[in-house]
Amino acid sequence: MTSKELIKGTLRVIVLKLLSEHKQMYGYEITQLVKERTDNEIELTFGALYPTLHKLEAEGLLVTKTIVVDNRARKYYSLTSAGNKTATGEVQSYFDFVKAMNLVLKY
């Protein structure tokens, strides 16, 4: 399992990237998708995920929509236009960062 610290630092990018690929997602969907893509390597806890989602919402990068599904409310998150820009930027800077890290660690 990947260390919590690393997930914490990158969760923002993960959420932004996933949402930029999908029109809208809800919390559970995000955790499942991450699990799937990483082959159970990264498992997001709600302790980390929901604060991040809400923070992004408060920053105006996400908007939410609540739909009643199967007798319960489900909250979907999607990117705002500002969120889209931020997503591109942050993913790019993450790759730059990884490149730099590689240089440092593989030296």
Place this chain on the structure above:
Amino acid sequence: MPLSKSEIDYIRYDLRKKGLTGGDLFEELVDHVCCEVEQRVGEGHAFKKAYEEVIQNIDPALWPDLQNKVHLSENYNALTMLRNLLKMMLRNMNKHRVHATINIVGLSLGLACFIMIALYLRHERGYDTMFTQSASIYRITASSTVGGTTNHIPTTFPAFGPEIKARFGEDIGSYTRIINYKYTRMVPTFRHDENVFYEEKVIFADSSFFDLFDFPFSEGHPANALTHPNAVVISRKMEEKYFGGQSALGKTLRFNDRADLEVTGVVKDLPSNTHVQFDFVIPLSNIASSGVFKDAKFLEEYNNDWFWTYFTIKDPSRAPIIEAGINKIASDKLPDFQKDFNAQFYIQSLRDVHLHSDFDYNTDLAQNGNIKNLYIFISVGILVLVISAINFINLTMATASRRFKEIGISKVLGALKSHLRLQFILESVVVCLVALCFALLILQLMLPLFSSLLAVSLSLDMWENASLMGGIFLFTILVGVASGAYPAFFISSFEPQRVLKGVWKSGKAGNGGFRKLLVGAQIAISIFLIIGTIVIARQLRFMQDKSLGYDKDQIIMVTIRGTNVPGSYFSFKNNLLSESSIVSVSSVSEPIGREVQFMSFAVEGKEKTQFVKILNVTHDFVKTMGLEIVQGRDFSRDQATDSTAGFIINEAAARAFNWDDPVGKALDHAGRPVKLGSVIGVVKDFNFEPLQKKIDPIVIWFGWPRWYAAVRVEKGKTTEALAAIEREWKRFEPGKPLSFHFLDQSIDQVYNNERRLSKVFMIFSVLSIFTAVLGLYGLISFVAEQRLAEIGIRKVLGASVSSILYLISKEYVLLVVAAFLLAAPVTYLIVDQWLQNFAFRIAWSPLYFVSGLLISGAIVVITVALKAVKAARSNPVDTLKYE
């Protein structure tokens, strides 16, 4: 496979039980958990088992923490939170305008009063602390006991100064002797060109005066200002008065039309809190210019005890040794005096002068303060503050329950306990701070009024009073926190569904009792203030109205001492008597109504020397003053011996001398063989001294007119009489202005301190009652609102309006009675202490207590009724339809 509705409800229920509060996030989490469970159920697990597994995977203990995190991430902006809070607060206040106003007005009044009193206290305690050497300055005071009466005076013999310096040179720094011009019982004049005025505040002092009392000079040098005899140092006010806007330095003032004095210094305006008050200081070496002494030789003698002696002690712990030393000097130099008068000498620290002096004859340099009155002021100030703080706490607590719905909704929407607590506390702190701002505003408006009422100059200088302001600020915050804490901790812990359903109502138990206790305390304080105000006002009234044994109205006292009028007194008198506006004229040695001096007599039938107070008068004194002769006669022009060997005594004297038949009894000088004379008449006792004093024996004898002329004026003709006096004055004394006072006014002035106390008491009791009523009104309106439904049901069941009124007001009336029972004895003890100051005082009457009870009771009942009537008359249909 989707979960069924009941399964989802189970999950909801269980999550709530595990400590999650409702809200947006809660729904999200439920959905998340449901998805996980659905997945497991899809893999073939039973619902219960799947749920358990999901829950096990995520530690629910962390969930409240998660909610916290989410909220923090949302509300990371403290400013936003504050803004929201303020918005909520303003909306709330707007919704309950009356309560908000009561809250703020009440508290700001209390704070304003308290700050005002604190400023006054600071002023009084700061007396005489402005001198560099304040802490080490002392003065000599004396007491003498004659005829069983002990008198304290702050003045002693001039020779003490040099003598203590000679004996205790190592301990004593420097000394200065001061004598007030008033010892001559004259009022001096100063003249510069056309400007000539009588001056009251003239002192003579040693050249070291400004070493001890280092008042800042605006012109001249303190060190050599008093070195040459013909110098005079004046206050800036006098510079303005005599020299207009010009510099006085080096200019000449003609003193008493007798000597020219050169102005060698001008002192900046004196602070109001020093007892060393003067407008003119003349070197003691020039005392001959006062016209009473030929030279300054007597400064080395032990003859006149009219001198203040101030000195510095280098090591204050040596003070008792110096005190003993002064008494030793006295027994060395004047053993007889010490024996005859039982004289004792003390030293008094400069800092004790203002508040811890109790001297007879009103002899100090300035009117001393009264620590008792100060204590009364402080306690009243604290009481008003307590009342308003109680008010605030009480109202905030009471109205908080009004906000159950708001709190419930907030909680449903996911507000955390800590948020609600913060909200409530911040809210009441903000209201308190608003009140503080108002208080400062009120203070600005009221301070000039209060200053003139107390005859002091107070100013609200923030920097000077930094510690006071800091204290007030902290206190305000404390009141805010205390009053916010109850709703914060009590209400915020309720479960929202109960709060929303209205299950919890302000019950009779618990905080209801506590609130009632607070209201009771307020009422008790108000009762104390009401009774105190009544008694003080009655006593004052009593002193004004009491028959003094003479007729103080329609008498003009003209000061003739030190003028040419005594020399031509009889023509002056006859000229006046020819006026139809003037009834009679006499001369008298005292201004009447002030303290009177003693003389020693040998009294027929008494072996020991008697010390008796004396008045020197001329013909017609009895007639002019309106005294009543009970035996014998007044001084008569037909009896030549009356003016040489006649005495009139009062009844108190006859009693003291054990004379059943006083007329004809002999009175002689003590210790001298000379025959003086005998009693020719007895007058009924009259209050020749202030009413604080009992009526002492007095001897009235014939003395040549020198001091005052008492002129009795026809009623309604005061203006004509004054014009006549002025005209005759100009004829006999063209060089000096006329100086006179109305006897009734000057007698009234003696009670200025009491009048001041009465006014302050009155103002504060009105304020405190007002505040208490405000609070009570707020509380009752709240209670009545709370009980609207109950009242509605009662009415439906047939209760009458009056029975409902009775129901609501009953407990408050009981509260008043309980408060009264508590307050009455305390009031009696405290106010009686004050009354003991007066030899002539009103007797306690149950009426005072009854009126205290009735007034407070009436105010409470009216306040209650105002609200209760509305509640009782409301239509039950309206009040019940929402229940």
